[in-house]
Amino acid sequence: MTDYAKGLEGVIANESALSNVEGAEGRLSYLGYSIDDLVENCCYEEVIFLLHKGRLPKQDELTALEKRLRGDRELPQGVIDFLKNAPKDSNPMDVLRTAVSMLGLYDKRATIGEPKLDLVEEVGLSLVAKVPVIVAAFHRFRKGLELPAAREDLSEAGNFIYQATGNEPTENAIKILDVAYILHADHGMNASTFSARVTIATLSDVYSAVTSAVGTLKGPLHGGANEGVIHMLQEIGDLSKVDEYIEGKLTRKEKVMGIGHRVYKVLDPRAPHLQKLATKLSAELGEPKWIQMSERIAEIMRERKGLNANVDFYSATVYYSLGIPTDLFTPIFAIARTSGWTAQVLEQLRDSRLYRPLTLYVGPKVLSKVPPISER
Ligand SMILES: CC(=O)SCCNC(=O)CCNC(=O)[C@H](O)C(C)(C)COP(=O)(O)OP(=O)(O)OC[C@H]1O[C@@H](n2cnc3c(N)ncnc32)[C@H](O)[C@@H]1OP(=O)(O)O
Numbered sequence: 001m002t003d004y005a006k007g008l009e010g011v012i013a014n015e016s017a018l019s020n021v022e023g024a025e026g027r028l029s030y031l032g033y034s035i036d037d038l039v040e041n042c043c044y045e046e047v048i049f050l051l052h053k054g055r056l057p058k059q060d061e062l063t064a065l066e067k068r069l070r071g072d073r074e075l076p077q078g079v080i081d082f083l084k085n086a087p088k089d090s091n092p093m094d095v096l097r098t099a100v101s102m103l104g105l106y107d108k109r110a111t112i113g114e115p116k117l118d119l120v121e122e123v124g125l126s127l128v129a130k131v132p133v134i135v136a137a138f139h140r141f142r143k144g145l146e147l148p149a150a151r152e153d154l155s156e157a158g159n160f161i162y163q164a165t166g167n168e169p170t171e172n173a174i175k176i177l178d179v180a181y182i183l184h185a186d187h188g189m190n191a192s193t194f195s196a197r198v199t200i201a202t203l204s205d206v207y208s209a210v211t212s213a214v215g216t217l218k219g220p221l222h223g224g225a226n227e228g229v230i231h232m233l234q235e236i237g238d239l240s241k242v243d244e245y246i247e248g249k250l251t252r253k254e255k256v257m258g259i260g261h262r263v264y265k266v267l268d269p270r271a272p273h274l275q276k277l278a279t280k281l282s283a284e285l286g287e288p289k290w291i292q293m294s295e296r297i298a299e300i301m302r303e304r305k306g307l308n309a310n311v312d313f314y315s316a317t318v319y320y321s322l323g324i325p326t327d328l329f330t331p332i333f334a335i336a337r338t339s340g341w342t343a344q345v346l347e348q349l350r351d352s353r354l355y356r357p358l359t360l361y362v363g364p365k366v367l368s369k370v371p372p373i374s375e376r
Pocket residue numbers: 007220221222223225253254255256257258259260261262263305307310311312
């Protein structure tokens with residue numbers, strides 16, 4: 001049988017100057033800046049600029065970007081109506097996917113064919129500004145509440161907390177979410193980014209590309225794993241039950257959510273940042289059991305399978321400790337990743353070629369004649 005790369009493992013599909021995922025070393029950088037340095041010294045808006053423009057902003061450029069994003073949060077009435085009328089028990093990722101697609105109906109800039117890169121960038125930034133509002137709005141409406149007006153004095157992270165909860169966000173919560181946004185902003189040719197690139201490479205439009213990406217992120221083997229982690233911790237319930245639970249999963253050959261990675265063969269470099277935040281938040285809440293259970297799961301998986309925690313493992317406890325409903329964890333990932341998706345879409349269009357791999361055909365080889373339906 002001809003050799004092939006199942007799941008495209010190890011296949012290089014394009015060039016990118018955006019994020020460098022160094023799997024063997026466990027390092028991640030955006031445009032040459034380590035994520036450790038970025039979370040220490042930058043805000044999420046600086047990272048958006050970095051990914052979209054290829055360099056860090058000067059102060060006046062950052063101020064202009066913030067102003068632009070904050071001025072672009074209004075959703076078309078048709079999308080608001082949809083968010084109000086969507087079934088209240090919908091999965092917020094399904095709502096987000098549909099709403100992103102709907103946004104395209106109201107934006108004449110979203111054309112197909114030879115791309116106009118300045119318009120693609122405008123639309124991309126508009127999505128960065130609107131995706132969090134969509135998530136917050138659906139959450140408010142499903143609870144029968146109004147959506148508070150967006151606040152131009154608040155950052156991306158701050159405004160999301162404000163619009164989703166209706167409460168003044170604390171500096172601490174804003175900082176934590178901002179760090180989470182930076183850590184989730186971009187990550188090489190992950191599955192959802194690949195979807196976005198495949199879609200845009202047909203010279204389709206940006207809304208279609210991001211719609212593809214949202215649908216791809218939702219799956220539990222990708223962004224959906226963060227919700228799976230909390231469900232798993234709740235199912236286990238107590239530190240004393242972790243060993244038996246994980247042994248059971250391994251025996252049944254079931255996946256442990258938040259563990260393992262296609263590229264990182266050592267610890268995901270984003271995990272320690274989130275682990276630190278989760279530990280601090282759990283202690284502040286007086287609920288250390290979630291992080292204690294997580295640490296034990298990670299230990300068993302390292303010892304038994306040589307597998308490490310990925311970004312989704314500790315982000316789950318961070319969001320949970322912030323009081324964020326579990327089904328908003330993956331939408332929050334999508335909010336942050338929209339900056340990366342749209343930057344990657346732009347990069348794809350600057351030097352694009354249609355993605356069209358092959359399949360190894362394993363069906364019947366001999367061409368047979370179609371028998372009449374009565375003889376089948
Ligand atoms: C943001 C992100 O997308 S990060 C990833 C989020 N996803 C998850 O956390 C879901 C759990 N993890 C997984 O399913 C996988 O590790 C993935 C999807 C992330 C990577 O998958 P792949 O590179 O395709 O590895 P694959 O699934 O082939 O696993 C290789 C081996 O490790 C095992 N393995 C990998 N991850 C896990 C896990 N989480 N739990 C148990 N076993 C695992 C597999 O069973 C397999 O074992 P085997 O060789 O004995 O059959």
